[in-house]
Amino acid sequence: xxxxxxxxxxxxxLVRAFMESYExxxxxxxxxxxxxxxxxxxxxIDLDYETTVxxxxxxxxxxxxxxxxxxxxxxxxxxxxxxxxxxxxxxxxACDINAINRLxxxxxxxxxxxxxxxxxxxxxxxVGISCMPNENCFCHLWDSDEAxxxxxxxxxxxxxxYLVSISSVEAANILEASCNPQVATDEDRIAFRKAxxxxxESFNRDIPDIQEVAMLMDAFHKDPFWExxxxxxxxxxxxxxxxxxxxxxxxxxxxxxxxxxxxxERAWDSCTAPQFALVAGGHNFRGSRRxxxxxxxxxxxxGFLANHDHMLCVGCGRCVVSCKARINPIExxxxxxxxxxxxxx
Amino acid sequence: MQSSxxxxxxxxxxxxxxxxxxxxxxxxxENPYRPWPARITSITEMTAAEKLFEMRIIDERIREAFHxxxxxxVEVSLFGIGEAPFSISSSPSxxxxxxxxxxxxxxxxxxxxxxxxxxxxxxxxxxxxxxxFEDMRKHDVLLVAGGLGIAPLRALIxxxxxxxxxxxxxxxxxxxxxxxxxxxRDQFEMWRHRNDFDLYLTVDVPDETWSGxxxxxxxxxxxxxxxxxxxxxxxxxxxxxxxFVIEAMRKKHISYDHIYVSFERHMKCGMxxxxxxxxxxxYVCIDGPVFNYWEAKNIQGSx
Numbered sequence: 197x198x199x200x201x202x203x204x205x206x207x208x209x210l211v212r213a214f215m216e217s218y219e220x221x222x223x224x225x226x227x228x229x230x231x232x233x234x235x236x237x238x239x240x241i242d243l244d245y246e247t248t249v250x251x252x253x254x255x256x257x258x259x260x261x262x263x264x265x266x267x268x269x270x271x272x273x274x275x276x277x278x279x280x281x282x283x284x285x286x287x288x289x290a291c292d293i294n295a296i297n298r299l300x301x302x303x304x305x306x307x308x309x310x311x312x313x314x315x316x317x318x319x320x321x322x323v324g325i326s327c328m329p330n331e332n333c334f335c336h337l338w339d340s341d342e343a344x345x346x347x348x349x350x351x352x353x354x355x356x357x358y359l360v361s362i363s364s365v366e367a368a369n370i371l372e373a374s375c376n377p378q379v380a381t382d383e384d385r386i387a388f389r390k391a392x393x394x395x396x397e398s399f400n401r402d403i404p405d406i407q408e409v410a411m412l413m414d415a416f417h418k419d420p421f422w423e424x425x426x427x428x429x430x431x432x433x434x435x436x437x438x439x440x441x442x443x444x445x446x447x448x449x450x451x452x453x454x455x456x457x458x459x460x461e462r463a464w465d466s467c468t469a470p471q472f473a474l475v476a477g478g479h480n481f482r483g484s485r486r487x488x489x490x491x492x493x494x495x496x497x498x499g500f501l502a503n504h505d506h507m508l509c510v511g512c513g514r515c516v517v518s519c520k521a522r523i524n525p526i527e528x529x530x531x532x533x534x535x536x537x538x539x540x541x
Numbered sequence: 542m543q544s545s546x547x548x549x550x551x552x553x554x555x556x557x558x559x560x561x562x563x564x565x566x567x568x569x570x571e572n573p574y575r576p577w578p579a580r581i582t583s584i585t586e587m588t589a590a591e592k593l594f595e596m597r598i599i600d601e602r603i604r605e606a607f608h609x610x611x612x613x614x615v616e617v618s619l620f621g622i623g624e625a626p627f628s629i630s631s632s633p634s635x636x637x638x639x640x641x642x643x644x645x646x647x648x649x650x651x652x653x654x655x656x657x658x659x660x661x662x663x664x665x666x667x668x669x670x671x672x673x674f675e676d677m678r679k680h681d682v683l684l685v686a687g688g689l690g691i692a693p694l695r696a697l698i699x700x701x702x703x704x705x706x707x708x709x710x711x712x713x714x715x716x717x718x719x720x721x722x723x724x725x726r727d728q729f730e731m732w733r734h735r736n737d738f739d740l741y742l743t744v745d746v747p748d749e750t751w752s753g754x755x756x757x758x759x760x761x762x763x764x765x766x767x768x769x770x771x772x773x774x775x776x777x778x779x780x781x782x783x784x785f786v787i788e789a790m791r792k793k794h795i796s797y798d799h800i801y802v803s804f805e806r807h808m809k810c811g812m813x814x815x816x817x818x819x820x821x822x823x824y825v826c827i828d829g830p831v832f833n834y835w836e837a838k839n840i841q842g843s844x
Contacts (some may be wrong), residue, residue: 263574266620273620273659276575307827308812311572417841444816447809449623458621460574467816475807476625476646479780481820487842491819494841499822 198362200377201384207358210240213374214284218321221255222286223248232285243287243351246330251292251440252285256299256316259437260463261318261449263312268456273495278312284321287422291335291510293324293343293350294441300346301504302443312432321367324350326391332513334526337407340510341395354387403425403526404533410507412532413498417490421531425493426486429468436466438518441508444472467492493528551824573812576618576663576806577603582638584658587724591644591689592654594631598664599668609633611696612671612803612831616811617641617653618663626650626808629667630692632699642724644691668811669830672801677773681709683765683795685758685786687716687778691724693803693830694777698738705737712739712765716758716778720744720751742743756784759789769794777803783844787834795833804830804843 202210214220215236221239223230230245232252264276286394287294296317302312324347335341343350348367351358359380362368371377380388406412436442446465451458465472468488473481482488515524583595596602601818609615613629645654656662674697682701686694692711701708717723723742733740741761743754746802754760758778774790783802790800806818808826818825821841823832837843 208625268621270578271618271620271663272578273575273663276572306813308573308814310812310814311574414841445810445814446817447624447815449621450623455621456842460618460620460624462815465816467819472817473806474690476650477644481780481806482842491821494821495819499819499841502822537789 198368199380200360200362201380202356202358202371202375202377204353204356204358207241208373209374211235211238211241211286212370213370214286214321214323217370218282218284220286221252231505235286241287243325244326247289247512247516249293249438249518251438251512251514252288252322253292253295253299253440253443255283255285255320256296256313257303257445257464259441260384261312261463262459262461265457265459266449268451268458272430272506273410274457280315280319282319282385283316284323286323287325288322288347289327289512290324290343290350291333291340291512292440293322293346294335294340294510296322297343297346298441298500298504298506298508298510299443301329318346321349321364322347323367326350326352326395328395329399331450332516332526333399333489333511334403334513334529336396336399337403337405337510338507338509338511342392342505352388352391354384354391357384357387359384359388377534404529406529406532409529409532410498410501412535413494413528416532416535417494421533421535422490423486425523425527426484426489429485429523430521431468431470431485431488432520433466433469434518434520435468435515435523438466438514440512440514441496441510442466467495477486489523493525497525550691573665574810576624576665578661579639579664581656581658581660581662584656587642587721590646590722591642593724594643594653595631595642596639596641596662596664598639599661599833607639607667609639609667609696610671610674611700612693613667613669613813614693614808614826614830615639615641615664615666616808618665619649619652620663622649622652624663624809626668626811626826628693628696628803630695632696632703634700634703635693642689642695644689654688666811668808669826670828672698672775672803672831673773677701678704679709681711681768681772682775682843683714683767683772683790684712684775685778686776687782687786688718688722690776690778690782690803691715692777694775695725695728697775702732702737708740709771710739710768711737712741714741714743714758714761716743716745718745720748720753732798757785759785762789762793765793767793767795770798770805774800775803776801780805780844781806797834800834801831802837804832804837806830813820 221232222235223245224233224240225242230248265274303310348364350361444465445462447462449460496509561767579596579598582597585593614626616624618624627641630642732738747755774795776786804825806825808818809815811826813824813827820843
């Protein structure tokens with residue numbers, strides 16, 4: 197990969213250059229936290245952010261979208277085109293880029309490519325930004341603290357400069373046209389090494405590192421722990437909304453007020469919703485909270501891995517904050533740590 | 542600036558606020574969420590709650606491209622009400638038409654039951670992995686159906702029927718709650734008459750017309766002579782039935798990977814994405830709905 201160095205002061209120039217051709221979305225401060233939002237003034241962007249409530253997945257898999265419109269009388273489809281806004285996601289963290297790479301496995305590279313997702317993915321550039329972990333971050337445990345692909349530019353902060361990994365031609369053109377990218381010096385490389393080491397050393401060491409978690413998910417599938425965890429679940433589905441890798445959705449029809457036409461929509465759904473595995477006739481294949489919570493964790497920490505060789509968790513820590521019942525992978529890791537200690541005695 | 546991140550067939554020369562519509566034949570062909578119009582060509586009342594719908598895809602090009610294997614399913618659309626998955630009940634050898642056996646069990650099926658011959662529905666598919674028909678050739682086949690489970694198995698039975706000389710001994714055990722709930726009776730009587738199949742019909746609650754067996758579908762197993770090394774088992778029925786029937790087949794020494802089960806879940810997208818049909822690490826819609834028992838054993842939460 198090609199590396200160049202730009203000054204921190206050049207960032208607004210880069211953003212403005214993107215704005216000429218794309219809608220730019222970036223982290224901006226909102227209340228006590230940050231959110232990805234459309235920016236028209238580079239000064240609004242706050243690249244020194246911890247995390248956002250919702251990840252950039254919303255730009256690839258919107259919380260709600262129309263798949264097609266229909267005419268009821270003829271029972272026929274009238275339109276199924278998608279509108280795609282060419283966009284730059286500016287300032288995505290490594291975990292969120294890795295999360296999009298996971299979504300690609302399902303929506304872009306699976307047996308059925310999803311045309312809506314693929315159209316958005318192809319029309320979107322991603323500019324990553326380096327970060328420092330907060331107390332809920334555990335991306336390093338799942339090897340997600342570095343993004344190795346899936347972006348167009350990645351900006352690694354090295355003091356008052358950025359070491360830029362350049363991955364696509366479009367981004368390279370814009371970078372060269374707007375900034376004055378320099379060849380990296382030995383000093384830059386040393387600063388890069390220091391910065392990444394500082395990040396690696398800053399993770400919360402209280403979060404247990406249980407690398408055999410996938411196997412343990414199978415081995416302890418019937419453990420009473422899941423009952424205890426399930427009992428707490430409120431079924432609010434905030435975990436899935438906040439999760440950058442949760443992609444399940446519902447499909448349903450919405451009639452226009454006249455009742456003659458309508459649209460088929462899909463919207464984010466969650467396997468922790470009580471009716472998620474309900475079938476016609478009333479049987480619910482995951483009728484208990486225990487079963488639902490366990491299934492979600494199992495898919496994250498074992499099931500997806502079995503099919504795609506990656507966890508469906510990037511350790512972003514969002515669910516640690518969003519779940520009011522403290523159900524999150526750290527709890528699961530904690531259980532396995534305790535269990536291991538107990539059984540070893 | 543001209544961007545090379547063009548979307549599908551549309552050249553994207555974006556500016557702020559510009560949105561590019563996705564149009565063109567490419568998209569039409571590629572959009573797997575788009576149902577195609579199909580005409581209901583025949584409706585047969587099976588029981589008080591079940592009807593058999595015969596459908597024909599109207600677009601000739603799409604119709605001719607439609608090939609399914611027994612055990613696969615389609616998504617049926619009634620626009621304004623929604624979409625639901627149904628296993629295909631007809632044999633792939635019946636070309637140009639698709640038969641679906643539908644139980645009235647909710648708002649969607651209620652509406653479908655209210656439709657007439659000539660009415661149009663939306664159809665997309667076929668989806669999923671069906672029974673291993675090619676592997677089953679030259680073997681004996683033992684099929685066990687409970688209730689509506691006969692719907693997908695009938696596709697397999699009819700497919701075997703159409704190429705009967707390619708198979709060994711074929712045994713069908715079909716159970717229902719009452720004699721009135723047995724479906725496809727005309728067909729079964731015909732097959733039994735021709736000695737193509739050994740057919741065991743059993744009900745839980747007999748009435749005065751019933752002269753057949755009473756009890757569980759596993760009851761006839763005691764009398765079956767099974768060449769375990771040469772037999773494939775195929776099971777479809779309500780969730781409670783699986784463990785009993787599998788146990789009976791295992792007792793007859795049929796290999797783990799020669800016992801096939803078809804799972805029922807609510808497949809909403811049919812393409813391994815929406816998550817509603819997931820069991821453990823598998824999607825019933827793309828990895829199944831037909832799994833062999835070894836695979837099923839290895840799925841957490843499958844039974």
